[in-house]
Amino acid sequence: MQSALHPVVGPKKDIHDLNGRVALVTGGALGIGYEIARAFVLHGASVIMVNRKEEQGQEAIKKLKEEAGENAKIEWLGCDMGNLKEVKDVFTGIRDREERLDLLILSAGINANQYGETADGIDRHFQVNWLGQFYCCNLLYPLLRKTSKMPDTPAPRIVWEASEQHRAAPSVVHFGSLDEINNPEVGNLELYGRAKLAIILGVKYGFVDRVIKPNGDNIYALSVHPGAVNTAMQQQWKDAYPGLFGKLVSVVMLAGGRDVEQGSYSALYAATSPExxxxxxxxYYFTDPGQPGKESSQASDPALGAALWDLSERIIKSKVGEDALADWSSSKS
Structure with a gap:
């Protein structure tokens, strides 16, 4: 639903023609992800939405075709980011069948919530918001590289939904081991903040410094803060903090937040703006369209970024197999 203050409050929309381009949006059937997928479809892109629940995907396709027409190029695929073997199967399949991928938007996630572990035995905040989507990026990277070498093609872009809540990460973070990640003593907001910190670090010191620059790739990796947005995720505050406090936080966030469409604008800018x-x-990390943000000191630590990258690869190999990761310098033929 559009806010009554939508015309005068919040960032401006910035999106460009996308005819002939292919986009994939994790979390694309709900909330901000849906608004991103919707904008891509309305501007001519072929869009693949990836979510956990089929009923959400089918409902999203129905709404998009009602708005954009039956010929809208949109499909849904199911995948649980909390299951790394499923991530491997789904995204390897996408890589093998698609001929190009121009835009990869990582919008799946969970808000601050109580500690819990995924099917892989990993803190769910860390795996769903960062690790599972890091793995899908790895599996799709050869396809992004292939696309980047096509003539008359803008540089492919990878855009992550980060957050200003990365500042709420624990004061001491090492990204040294899975035992550190799986610590139920870490507070609910800190769990969320640590996962969002991982995104900013991974983009700057992983994708750019360890992959894109060494390869000489014409690919952009970016992270964005959508703002406090009125999505169903705000209801998770009630689960994170049972009782009156959680209810109050949820009410405040819903009352003062941007509407969902506005929450998509930073990612749309990062994905499409020539600037x-x-x-x-x-x-770069953007807090609004065209507005580079100022990260925390933790998010500006290259050693911490290197530790995160190494830990992420180690965990995936331990859960999926030594051959789980695609070669970052390979390209789909």
């Missing part, structure tokens, strides 16, 4: 390439803003 990103014109200004060489690779690896």
């Amino acid at each position: 990103v390439e014109e200004k060489g803003w690779n690896g």
Whole structure:
């Protein structure tokens, strides 16, 4: 639902023609992800939405075709980011069948909530918000590289939904071991903040410094803060903090937040604006369209970024197999 203050409050929408381009949006059937997928469809892209629940995907397709027409190029695939073997199967399949991938938007996630572990035995905040989507990026990267070498093609972009709540990460974070990640003594907001910190670090010191620059790839990796947005995720505050406090936080966030469409604007800017390439803003974190943010000191620590990257690869290999990861320098033929 659009806010009554939508015309005068919040960022401006910035999106460009996407005819002939292919986009994949994790979390694309709900909330901000849906608004991103919707904008891509309305501007001519072929869109793949990836979510956990089929009924959400089918409802999203129905709404999009009602708005954009029956010929809208949109499909849904199911995948649980909390299951790394499922991530491997789904995204390897996408890579093998698709001929190009121009836009990869990582919008799946859970809000601050109580500690719990995924099917892989990993803190669910860390796996769903960061690790599972890191793995899907790895599996799709050869396809992004192939696309980047096509003639007359804008640089493919990877855009992550981060958050200003990365500042709420624990004061001491090492990303040294899975035992550190699986610590139920860490507070609910800190769990969420640590996962969002991982995204900003992974973009800057992983994708850009360890992959894109060494390969000489014409690919952009970016992270964005959508703002406090009125989505169903705000209801998770009630689960994170049972009782009156959680209810009050949920009410405040819903009352003062942007509407969902506005919450998509930072990601749409990062995904489509020519200004990103014109200004060489690779690896940047945006708090609004065209507004580079100021990260926390933790999010500006290259050693912490290196530790995160190494831990992420180690965990995936331990859960899926030593051959689980695609070669970052490979390209789909």
